[in-house]
Amino acid sequence: MTASDQRRRVETELRPGHDAAREVVATARERGDLVTVFGRCTVEYEGRASxxxxxxxxxxxxxxxxxVLVHTDEGQQPVNWQPPGCTHDATLANGQLEVRSERTTPEESIVVSFERVQQVSAFAMEDSSELSVSGTEADLKQRILDEPDLVEPGFTPLATERQTPAGAVDVYGEDAEGRVVVVELKRRRVGPDAVGQLDRYVQAVERDLHAESEVRGVLVAPSVTDRARTLLGEKGHGFVAATPDGE
Amino acid sequence: MTASDQRRRVETELRPGHDAAREVVATARERGDLVTVFGRCTVEYEGRASxxxxxxxxxxxxxxxxxVLVHTDEGQQPVNWQPPGCTHDATLANGQLEVRSERTTPEESIVVSFERVQQVSAFAMEDSSELSVSGTEADLKQRILDEPDLVEPGFTPLATERQTPAGAVDVYGEDAEGRVVVVELKRRRVGPDAVGQLDRYVQAVERDLHAESEVRGVLVAPSVTDRARTLLGEKGHGFVAATPDGE
DNA sequence: TTCTTCATCTCGAAA
DNA sequence: TTTCGAGGTGAAGAA
Structure with missing residues (x-):
């Protein structure tokens, strides 16, 4: 890295005037930098809600x-935001720095009006690393495929992501007696929604097969809530305890 | 605001040594400031997943x-994070600045190791304003209560959030013929999951009432997907188009 | 605490 | 582009 690159990595102004702040935002945006602005402001949002x-x-x-992300000093979630794909724009309006961000489909806009900017920074970022995660539903699926007996002795997977009119079945297979089994996987403790999802798939498969034979449903997850277990009983579906990591 | 307070609002160090950065993080944490650290780093997470x-x-x-929020230059979501309630800790390890954050229930930890810190900042923040949002499901509910005929002529709301063994019904009422109606509200276009939710409530209410009379289900939302509409037909439930803001 | 559902959910994949 | 479900979902309210 050259000394010039080094100098370019971060640019910060403390308590800039509104026009100086606007200038930093504008040039940083042209360079493809990430920009942060800290100060006292109001925020207006109009779009899917307002x-x-x-x-x-x-x-x-x-x-x-x-x-765009607007963070207060509390909470994991931004108090206001705008998703990727928006066009930013920093202007002076009524003597204030106004950062405006808009997008279409859906039509949305956010306006942040600073009465005082305490700090503005521009960061040049390079990041070639991808996040690798384990403990996901995909890991649980692989575990079931590697050890089908985890579902039940004699279970044989025939397909994953098998399409039905109601959506894709996580694992589709048959039991020791040759009956069709629909398996829904969840990486964490499940509630009633997961039972509804499983039941939709079971019904869809039953229609697909013209109800020639009974279709069984099995929910595979670390655990179930009481209400979900009751629903499973009502619908006649099974539950198997398993985690993505193997307990 | 005094000059001292003014000076305290923002504290920034450009390309600090690791120990200087650690010092800024530690003192800022004591003062209850929000801290940002920008630089080249790796991130390890272990907890619900890893x-x-x-x-x-x-x-x-x-x-x-x-x-804790770790942001790359892309995406609305942090690439790694830790929820509120964690205990931060900044140390020097192997000549690097290491920011560690842990919590219990569930046991989770994140470690950010900086090989180079480009900037560290501490911000004293005051924020007494609450966010006010409109266009929520609560607004849609109020709209239905104000104009029950939006559901259908003669509809009479009797309760909101009425408890059933399957969960709380958004709006519970009766139609012009005195039949029980279960209304499920969604602030935006609905898919199959919402139909499953409505159906669970309808079935629960039918059981509750010992199936003395037929219970009707109505989904109120701006619009519905094809698959969801098919499911509504299969289950025998109705759909009414309505938005939180009144079209 | 646990449970249940809402969210301007976001994100990615597939049709 | 829309649909659909996963997510370390987070956040709020109730039991």
Whole structure:
């Protein structure tokens, strides 16, 4: 890395005037930098819903992909945001720095108006690493395929992601007696929604097969809630305890 | 605001040594500031699942409530995170700045190891404003209660959030002929899951009432997908188009 | 605590 | 583009 690149990595202005802040945002945006603006602001959002946030100190992040995130000092979720694909725009309006971000389909806009900017920064970022995660539903599926007996002795997987009119079945197979078995996988403790999902698939497969034979449903997850277990009983489906990592 | 307070609002160090960065993080944490660290780092996570992220430039935010957010230059969601309630800790390990955050129930930890810190900042934040949102499911409910005829002429709401063995019914009422009607509300276009939810409630109410009379189900939402509409037909439930804002 | 559902959910894959 | 389900979903309210 050259000294110039090194100098370019981060650019920060403390308590800039509104026009200086606007300038930093604009040039950073051209360079494809991630920008942060910290200061006292209000936020208006209009789109899928609409919201208004009165004055307060917030940390605003503008990503080169069009993402906007407005964070207060509490909570994991941003208090306001805009998804990737938006077009940012920083202007001076009524003597304030106004950061506006818009997109279409759906039509949405967010406007952050700063009455005071405490800090504006631009970061040049390089990131070639991909996140690798384990303990997902895909891992649980692989575990079932490797050890089908986890579902029940004699279970034979025939297909994964088998399409039905109601959606894709996680694991489709047959039991020791040759009856069709529909398996729904969940990486964590399941509630009533998962039972409904399993039941939709079972019914869809029964129609698909013209109800020539009974179709069995099995939910595979680490555990079930009481209400979900009751529903499983009502629908006549089974439950098998298993985790993605193998307990 | 005093000059001292003004000076305290933001504290930033550019390309600090690892120990200087650690010091900023530690003192900021004591003062209840929000901290951001930008630099080249790796991230390890272990908990409900586990993950590893190789070296790259990222923006890390530590909130005084224990939240940790690791952002790359893409996407609305952090690539790694830790929810509120965690205990942060910044140390020097192998000559690197290591930010560690842990919590219990569930046991989870994240470790961010910086090989180079480009910027560390601490922000004192005041924010007394609450976000007000409109266009939510609660708004749709109010709209139905104000104009029950939107569901159908003669519909009479009798209760909201009425408890059943399957969960709470959004709006519970009766039609012009005195038949029980279960209404499920959605603020946006619905898929098959919403039909399953409605059907669970209808079945639960039928059991509750000992099936003395037929129970009708109505889904109220802006629109419905084809598959969901088919399911509605199969289950014998109705659909009414309505938005939280009134079209 | 656990359970249940909403969310401007986001995200990715497939049709 | 829309649909559908996964997600370390998070967040809120109730039991």
């Amino acid at each position: 919201s208004y946030l009165g004055p307060g100190d917030r940390h605003v992040m503008l990503k080169p992909d069009g993402t | 993950s590893y992220l190789g070296p790259g430039d990222r923006h890390v935010m530590l909130k005084p409530d224990g939240t």
